[in-house]
Each structure stands twice: as structure tokens, then as C-alpha cells.
Amino acid sequence: MWSEGTIGIPDAKDKDRYTVCHYWVKHYDEPSETYGINGGKISKLMIKVNGIITANYDRGWDVEPQDEPTRMAYSILLYQYN
Known part of the structure; x- marks a missing residue:
């Protein structure tokens, strides 16, 4: 399944500013030792x-x-x- 969204990360120096990270993730119900990140469920990720x-x-x-x-x-x- 594909998921997409944005995450706002607060700036370390100015808490009123955010860095916007847009992401796409392909994840499965079961983990994969071969293809998943750290043997997990995410097989594709872009930020x-x-x-x-x-x-x-x-x-x-x-x-x-x-x-x-x-x-x-x-x-x-x-x-x-x-």
C-alpha cells in the first residue's frame, strides 16, 4: 500500500519555523528481511x-x-x- 503526506519538523534554532518534509512510502502488512528497511514493512520510501x-x-x-x-x-x- 502507498501512503503520502507531509511532516513539519520544527527548526532547531527558531521554534516558530518548520521544515516541511513531503514523503511517499510503500509498505506491506508483513515485514521483508530481503527488501524492507531494517527487515521491516517499508520497501520504498522517498522524502x-x-x-x-x-x-x-x-x-x-x-x-x-x-x-x-x-x-x-x-x-x-x-x-x-x-
């Missing part, structure tokens, strides 16, 4: 910040999360879908 792909997983990492907002959004998505 974009300001139109730029900041994380991409398609049965393996193409672009790993590097910046703090992307890592935080990734953690939230792992909790929610994996």
Missing part, C-alpha cells in the same frame, strides 16, 4: 525537502537521510509504518 530528494530507499538505499529534518521525518515514518 523531499523544498523539492529536493533528501532520502530515497527502493529495496536498498539510493540516497540516505543526511540532514536533521530528513532524519527526524525518517524516524517518524519508521515508527509509523515499519
